[in-house]
Amino acid sequence: MKELIHKLVRKYRTNCPFDIAKALGIHIRYSDLGSTTKGLYYHKLRRKFIVIHDGLTPEWKRFVCAHELGHDRLHKGISRFFIEEHSYFSPGKFEQQANRFAVLxxxxxxxxxxxxxxxxxxxxIGLPKETALFFNRKTEH
Structure with a gap:
């Protein structure tokens, strides 16, 4: 995962998830997603979208964008709903991977x-304090 992130940052000359998503052709939208959903990622008609809850702070919007970008880069073609209903994989694993991607x-x-x-x-570095749960300094740097 570190190498993937390093390549993205080197290629696009930024670690800003909004800039990287734009360069990758991913459309970012904002909407009221309710009190429990911070963001989502989906494909529709060969277009990719990241939807971010519009009630979040700027730090959380940035983290959520990075998290959803992680789904795009790490979990291509995988539908969370498919996984929950039709396999033995835990969607929690994919959420953890996306959180780690965002922090890195x-x-x-x-x-x-x-x-x-x-x-x-x-x-x-502009991260919400709650993201400390996803951060392991001993193995990340």
């Missing part, structure tokens, strides 16, 4: 400072 993408090229805590590091 958004922290690419921005390593923590010596002795910097996650409490200080995450806001410095």
């Amino acid at each position: 993408l958004l922290s690419e090229g921005k390593p923590p400072l010596a002795d910097e805590t996650l409490e200080h590091y995450l806001p410095r």
